[in-house]
Amino acid sequence: MSVMKKQKSSYHHGNLSESLLDAVDDIATKFGLEAVTLRACAKLVGVSPSSAFRHYADKRALLTSFATRALHQLTDSMARAKTDAQENSGDEFSAVSLAYIEFALAKPAFFRAMWREETIYVNDENYEAAVKLLSSFMQAGFAATIDDVDPNSFSSQELLAWSSVHGLAHLFVEGPVGKGMDKAQQMEMARGMIKSLADSLSSVKTS
Amino acid sequence: MSVMKKQKSSYHHGNLSESLLDAVDDIATKFGLEAVTLRACAKLVGVSPSSAFRHYADKRALLTSFATRALHQLTDSMARAKTDAQENSGDEFSAVSLAYIEFALAKPAFFRAMWREETIYVNDENYEAAVKLLSSFMQAGFAATIDDVDPNSFSSQELLAWSSVHGLAHLFVEGPVGKGMDKAQQMEMARGMIKSLADSLSSVKTS
DNA sequence: ACTATTATGTGAACAGTGATAACATTTGTC
DNA sequence: GACAAATGTTATCACTGTTCACATAATAGT
Structure with missing residues (x-):
């Protein structure tokens, strides 16, 4: 739920930094901390991998x-x-x-x-x-x-x-x-x- | 010292499985556990990266x-x-x-x-x-x-x-x-x- | 309302990672 | 000495974090 991608503008996500944290939450819960990958988080949120770097240095x-x-x-x-x-x-x-x-x-x-x-x-x-x-x-x-x-x-x-x-x-x-x-x-x-x-x-x- | 590569045959190492553990030891001590990489260990021991898999499944x-x-x-x-x-x-x-x-x-x-x-x-x-x-x-x-x-x-x-x-x-x-x-x-x-x-x-x- | 600026997301690339498979070399055994 | 098993190499794969030039949207100033 909390990880759902916003459908409104379909370009700007709107709340990406928070949603990425939700994605970490989801993946860590389901598959463990080692499975948390930047690309997996981005995919789960419905966004390109590199977009994460607009909100987190690394x-x-x-x-x-x-x-x-x-x-x-x-x-x-x-x-x-x-x-x-x-x-x-x-x-x-x-x-x-x-x-x-x-x-x-x-x-x-x-x-x-x-x-x-x-x-x-x-x-x-x-x-x-x-x-x-x-x-x-x-x-x-x-x-x-x-x-x-x-x-x-x-x-x-x-x-x-x-x-x-x-x-x-x-x-x-x-x-x-x-x-x-x-x-x-x-x-x-x-x-x-x-x-x-x-x-x-x-x-x-x-x- | 303990990580030194054997010079004898220059092909077969002789004691690779143990030496790889020494390499993990060295790298973990100097650069932390996250820096321990299969390739870095192999290089330190003086051996090709894939050779590690003869001694460890992964x-x-x-x-x-x-x-x-x-x-x-x-x-x-x-x-x-x-x-x-x-x-x-x-x-x-x-x-x-x-x-x-x-x-x-x-x-x-x-x-x-x-x-x-x-x-x-x-x-x-x-x-x-x-x-x-x-x-x-x-x-x-x-x-x-x-x-x-x-x-x-x-x-x-x-x-x-x-x-x-x-x-x-x-x-x-x-x-x-x-x-x-x-x-x-x-x-x-x-x-x-x-x-x-x-x-x-x-x-x-x-x- | 129009533009300029900033904020945010994309696509294509990069080097480095663990892993695999086919091949090479050595060691050991009969 | 021949053959088999063990051990090391090379080339390659998919995937990772990261960067950079570019695209799009939101915002501010006039």
Whole structure:
């Protein structure tokens, strides 16, 4: 749907830069990130291959935009989980962590695209802002200031929290963990790990 | 050195399959994993591009072998750290964990190559065996049986340990954590997180 | 309303990529 | 020494990202 080519003028597309991102989305979802090719995206949108360069300096810039969008999707999902937990008086930290892992399982190609230094421009300001916003949510359970989060000033506990949640997500997506399992089993595994994490963090806190 | 072309017969190379892995090593180290191209490897070894296909079914098979070798290098490094800790009566678990992260920082391209489902054959038996061996070392601090480690039967605490160490390594290599820091600072950060991890695990254990 | 300028899309090319197949050379075996 | 298997080469293929000259459309200035 979102990738449909505009029929109006049949020359100017009208919204190509965004539609190309949708095409990356489609192809990455269906055939994996390695299958994302500039020509395939252009064909899917119904446009000539070279037209992409009017909107993105190169393929890497396109993938950077896609990664940025994926980061925002993940952050939105975490934000939803957080407010849900607040309303239902659940554990915010667990809810946010589970959302992180659930996203990786649901959209593995997106998760891969987010963290790939060699294929995106990690110094792009939008990308950096998206990462910063995301990382702030992993500090949410620690009453940190949401604004102005510096990935280098994480406390040991906060770093442990992000690392473990991120690490499990990555081991699910790229590694051997939970390989033959279905999503429900994997999420059960994640719940177990997060429980251990939350228990240990609180026990450290109160000690 | 290790990539040098044999001058003896000048037709048959003698040890091409291994030398190609050395070439991947060299190029990945110097120019990153994305720069690893079949032709570049062949040229470095001093051989025609198509000769690689006598030893590897395709590029993905070559990268799988390389990933497997990298996994063994990491495992060796962890094993060394473990025996060192034993001899010096240090903390085995911390030593092994630090070796994991140190490897990722020293050889980021190798670490990337290890965990990339779309560019290697994750069901290759040698790769699977190497992963299994590696994962067993992350259970080392928990007095688990070293043999016959099943990545799906990790306890919550064991999973937390592997996930957090792996996650931090990955956030260092592909993510925003420790970006402007030098290796010493990054390792200090890692020590902090591992300390938090070890503390919390032991506090859970004894509670 | 008409034109000039800018924005956007096209077509044809380029070098570099993984891969294949027919051919060449060496090594090993009887 | 002949023959077969293993190993390396050459030529070629389709496909990739990218560029450049050109075509078309949208917009601004008068």
